[in-house]
Amino acid sequence: MLKVPEHQVAGHIAKDGKLGPLVDDQGRFFKPLQGDARGENEAKFYESFSTNKNVPDHIHKYFPVYHGTQLVEASNGSGKLPHLVLEDVVSCYSNPSVMDVKIGSRTWYPDVSEEYFKKCIKKDRATTTVTLGFRVSGFKVFDHQESRFWRAEKKVVLSYKVNGARLALRKFVSSNSPSDDDDSPPNCAFASEVYGGSDGILAQLLELKAWFETQTFYHFNSCSILMVYENESILMKGGGDDEKKKKPVRAQVKLVDFAHVLDGNGVIDHNFLGGLCSFIKFIKDILQS
Amino acid sequence: MLKVPEHQVAGHIAKDGKLGPLVDDQGRFFKPLQGDARGENEAKFYESFSTNKNVPDHIHKYFPVYHGTQLVEASNGSGKLPHLVLEDVVSCYSNPSVMDVKIGSRTWYPDVSEEYFKKCIKKDRATTTVTLGFRVSGFKVFDHQESRFWRAEKKVVLSYKVNGARLALRKFVSSNSPSDDDDSPPNCAFASEVYGGSDGILAQLLELKAWFETQTFYHFNSCSILMVYENESILMKGGGDDEKKKKPVRAQVKLVDFAHVLDGNGVIDHNFLGGLCSFIKFIKDILQS
Numbered sequence: 130m131l132k133v134p135e136h137q138v139a140g141h142i143a144k145d146g147k148l149g150p151l152v153d154d155q156g157r158f159f160k161p162l163q164g165d166a167r168g169e170n171e172a173k174f175y176e177s178f179s180t181n182k183n184v185p186d187h188i189h190k191y192f193p194v195y196h197g198t199q200l201v202e203a204s205n206g207s208g209k210l211p212h213l214v215l216e217d218v219v220s221c222y223s224n225p226s227v228m229d230v231k232i233g234s235r236t237w238y239p240d241v242s243e244e245y246f247k248k249c250i251k252k253d254r255a256t257t258t259v260t261l262g263f264r265v266s267g268f269k270v271f272d273h274q275e276s277r278f279w280r281a282e283k284k285v286v287l288s289y290k291v292n293g294a295r296l297a298l299r300k301f302v303s304s305n306s307p308s309d310d311d312d313s314p315p316n317c318a319f320a321s322e323v324y325g326g327s328d329g330i331l332a333q334l335l336e337l338k339a340w341f342e343t344q345t346f347y348h349f350n351s352c353s354i355l356m357v358y359e360n361e362s363i364l365m366k367g368g369g370d371d372e373k374k375k376k377p378v379r380a381q382v383k384l385v386d387f388a389h390v391l392d393g394n395g396v397i398d399h400n401f402l403g404g405l406c407s408f409i410k411f412i413k414d415i416l417q418s
Numbered sequence: 419m420l421k422v423p424e425h426q427v428a429g430h431i432a433k434d435g436k437l438g439p440l441v442d443d444q445g446r447f448f449k450p451l452q453g454d455a456r457g458e459n460e461a462k463f464y465e466s467f468s469t470n471k472n473v474p475d476h477i478h479k480y481f482p483v484y485h486g487t488q489l490v491e492a493s494n495g496s497g498k499l500p501h502l503v504l505e506d507v508v509s510c511y512s513n514p515s516v517m518d519v520k521i522g523s524r525t526w527y528p529d530v531s532e533e534y535f536k537k538c539i540k541k542d543r544a545t546t547t548v549t550l551g552f553r554v555s556g557f558k559v560f561d562h563q564e565s566r567f568w569r570a571e572k573k574v575v576l577s578y579k580v581n582g583a584r585l586a587l588r589k590f591v592s593s594n595s596p597s598d599d600d601d602s603p604p605n606c607a608f609a610s611e612v613y614g615g616s617d618g619i620l621a622q623l624l625e626l627k628a629w630f631e632t633q634t635f636y637h638f639n640s641c642s643i644l645m646v647y648e649n650e651s652i653l654m655k656g657g658g659d660d661e662k663k664k665k666p667v668r669a670q671v672k673l674v675d676f677a678h679v680l681d682g683n684g685v686i687d688h689n690f691l692g693g694l695c696s697f698i699k700f701i702k703d704i705l706q707s
Contacts, residue, residue: 234523234689239549250539260528262688291685342695396580397699399551400523403692406631410686 131159131201136219138267138280139229139353140386143204151204151212156220158193159201159212167388172198172213174347174387181346188340191333192384193218218383219357224278228268228301228356229385232404234259236351238391249351256287257294261411262404265289265297266353271360273304298411301356317415323358323380324412330356331412333382338409341402348398350389354408357381420448420490425508427556427569428518428642429675432493440493440501445509447482448490448501456677461487461502463636463676470635477629480622481673482507507672508646513567517557517590517645518674521693523548525640527680538640545576546583550700551693554578554586555642560649562593587700590645606704612647612669613701619645620705622671623698630691637687639678643697646670 131151133143143149151159162168175195178184194216203210219225236258237249256264264287269280281297289297296315302323303315324330334354358380420440422432432438440448451457464484467473483505492499508514525547526538545553553576558569570586578586585604591612592604613619623643647669 234692239543254528261685262692291683343699345699394580395703396550397696399692399696402695403523403551403688406691407686407688410632410634414684 130154131204133204134158134217134219136222136225136227136269138227138269139231140266146205148203148205148207148210151201152217152220156217157196158215158217159199160215161203162198162211162213163388168211170390171386171388174390175213175215178347178387183346184344185340187336191337191382218355218381218385222357222359222379224271224273224359224361225357226268226270226301226360228297229266230263230354230356230408231258231266232263232352232354232408233350233400234262234404235400236389238348238350238389238400257289257291260291261294262407263294265294268297268301270301270303273361295411295414299415302360302415304360317418319358319360319378320415322378323360325416328380329378330358330380330382331409331416333380334405334409334412337382337384338402338405341398341405343397345393345395345397348391348393348396349384349387349401350391351386352384352390352401353386354405355383355385357383419443420493422493423447423506423508425511425514425516425558427516427558428520429555435494437492437494437496437499440490441506441509445506446485447504447506448488449504450492451487451500451502452677457500459679460675460677463679464502464504467636467676472635473633474629476625480626480671507644507670507674511646511648511668513560513562513648513650514646515557515559515590515649517586518555519552519643519645519697520547520555521552521641521643521697522639522689523551523693524689525678527637527639527678527689546578546580549580550583551696552583554583557586557590559590559592562650584700584703588704591649591704593649606707608647608649608667609704611667612649614705617669619647619669619671620698620701622669623694623701626671626673627691627694627698630687630694632686634682634684634686637680637682637685638673638676638690639680640675641673641679641690642675643694644672644674646672 131153134150134152137150141147141149143151148161150161162172178192179195196214198211199214200209201212219227235249235253237246253259258264267281267283267286269278272279299315299317302317302319304318305313305316322329326332358378420442423439423441426439430436430438432440437450439450451461467481468484485503487500488503489498490501508516524538524542526535542548547553556570556572556575558567561568588604588606591606591608593607594602594605611618615621647667
């Protein structure tokens with residue numbers, strides 16, 4: 130029994146008869162192979178990456194597990210279509226707060242068509258991609274005061290300038306009710322537990338950075354970093370309930386969206402690495418403030 | 419008595435009645451203030467940087483010393499014009515081998531005119547700027563077999579693809595006669611002394627990289643890394659002449675060309691940093707091969 134993912138914050142959404150990813154109740158994520166070269170390219174990447182012995186284990190864990198491809202009933206009612214079968218990275222969370230950040234100071238790359246180049250660079254210049262080397266693509270935060278999710282509006286997210294992006298990264302780890310108004314500044318209550326610590330987001334990003342400084346296998350064009358954590362469990366801590374206290378925050382970084390990955394051909398992915406370093410500096414600044 | 423610099427490998431050259439930099443015999447480099455905003459911007463940068471107490475001393479040494487501005491007789495005969503007075507970074511070398519590498523995966527930046535954007539991105543895509551995050555702008559090598567300098571042709575340098583750039587970085591530290599033919603592969607005889615070692619090029623680049631990971635004062639758009647060394651002195655080593663044996667290689671990295679530097683406004687220079695990391699990887703690869 131496949132259904133529309135509850136916690137997707139960016140990309141094609143399988144609703145209103147559109148084609149989009151689906152999930153099952155076994156922790157699997159079914160992503161339709163896009164009809165053009167992109168679907169083939171993403172499948173090719175997963176095949177290569179999942180069997181690449183030169184990629185160390187501590188790096189493999191930042192990518193969704195790949196279970197091959199499978200024909201399944203598509204979300205748009207067009208019958209059975211090939212889907213990538215991936216790990217559903219949020220399936221083990223009760224109320225995951227999720228943010229999708231597209232990394233890189235450009236989303237185009239050498240040898241694309243002029244049409245694709247123009248489309249990409251226009252969006253790169255209109256968002257923070259050029260200025261920051263990354264752009265927030267979407268996020269949702271579990272609001273435990275109201276016991277429901279708050280989701281950032283796509284239109285608002287895509288209009289962020291430098292300060293908008295900074296504010297979003299603070300909102301993402303705050304316990305006061307999210308809002309689109311600037312008059313209730315985010316309190317960053319979860320920052321030290323989610324972004325900080327030996328197994329927090331920053332530590333994971335630094336591990337990825339070290340790999341990107343040397344790896345020349347892949348260029349991750351137009352690829353995203355997904356950040357996930359369980360903020361409810363933080364609130365339970367110290368509440369006197371031992372069983373609940375054991376629940377970890379499980380802040381997690383995953384790389385997703387590999388439709389535009391190219392061979393590195395002996396050159397590091399300086400576009401991803403530069404953006405990653407900029408993103409890391411933003412996270413560090415929040416931890417220090 | 420000002421004269422045309424002997425060891426300039428890129429940028430405007432003061433010959434045939436054109437406006438360009440001049441040097442004196444006291445180790446000073448006179449760079450004419452370009453008429454438009456660029457000259458003002460470069461002077462503004464030097465004023466800011468030379469007095470910026472937040473920039474550590476070990477970073478200041480990677481920039482030419484700034485001695486203010488001065489009216490001097492211009493190289494194009496148009497009378498006295500304002501010039502930046504800078505340290506002539508090659509003045510203390512006998513036969514300096516010099517390479518100019520423009521760092522960054524783009525030379526344009528936010529808020530430039532469409533005309534400037536189009537001019538820059540065309541060149542960025544035609545050179546290795548987009549693919550490598552840097553491009554070689556020019557270089558000369560002292561050829562001690564012939565006891566003269568060999569200078570790479572500008573047209574050839576600007577047509578480099580990935581392998582051309584890699585070859586140039588090998589040629590730059592080789593003792594066999596440079597040539598534009600691929601049939602005499604560079605021997606990289608000086609690589610370990612120039613690129614390697616505790617005070618070599620790589621060590622200096624890594625020190626710069628660490629600073630770029632945190633500094634948010636300046637964005638070094640369209641700025642170059644100049645690499646200089648004395649290769650004659652390497653050959654003297656072990657030659658039995660004690661006085662000459664003491665001559666160091668003095669491999670040196672300097673940042674130059676700040677006409678397009680902008681305020682960082684709290685964001686790291688991910689464009690420069692990404693390109694620098696890519697450049698570092700190329701140098702490491704040569705040292706390892």
